[in-house]
Amino acid sequence: MTGIQFDPAAIRELAKILRETDLSEIELVEGDRRVRVGRSVTVAPTTVTVAAPAAAVAPAPALVAEVANDASHPGAVTSPMVGIAYLAPEPGAPPFVTVGSRVVQGQTLLLIEAMKTFNQIRAPKAGTVSRILVEGGTPVEYGEALLIVE
Template structure:
């Protein structure tokens, strides 16, 4: 049986990366060693690829003030990467304060190499853009607020 050393610094760096990117899980493998950090399960595990060896409990970060109940909240219908323009270097679909019409494309979410248009569910002005262009989003995550 091989001995497995837990790299606490790597676990901390991966946990910080989860916070920075709002991902719920990240995994890194090097040789026979694998480190997986997950937010929703509130468990950080480090294990060889063949069998789990150690687990360290991690507290989930406190959720920010939730505006998801706002009637103009636009939430992600899928997991993917959000883009605010149709292609690199192009003008963005929206910006804070811009007016949108119901059904208008306000962003794209790339999932499995497919760009899915996200449309405004009502007409109004963009009061807040919460998602970050080029960053991953989770299902039901807040993207923008339309007033």
């Protein structure tokens, strides 16, 4: 510990905000002081419905493994926060990028709205967008793979 004192009431207030907003984590940075408060969140499994023949009811194991490995892909751009992902700057506007788009380092790829603030998610390197893993207007978690730049 660096000897920096934190206000327990402020930490309790951050925890209260987590509960009220259903967030899993919140961080406050003030100068050289940093407080991160997190909580365990139980996420219900998501069911994806795909129009397919009746014989193909369960997802293929290879597909499940691929989704799990997206965040560890060397070209994965992951979410730095919990929020809502937006692929375009405003409703009806063209998306920042599409599959096959060439991007340069620092180019805006998408936005994440967190606590009524829109945060630009920028390309960490130049390359081509090979996959977009989120849909506009959907919630994302910290560390979730958003897209792949190769």
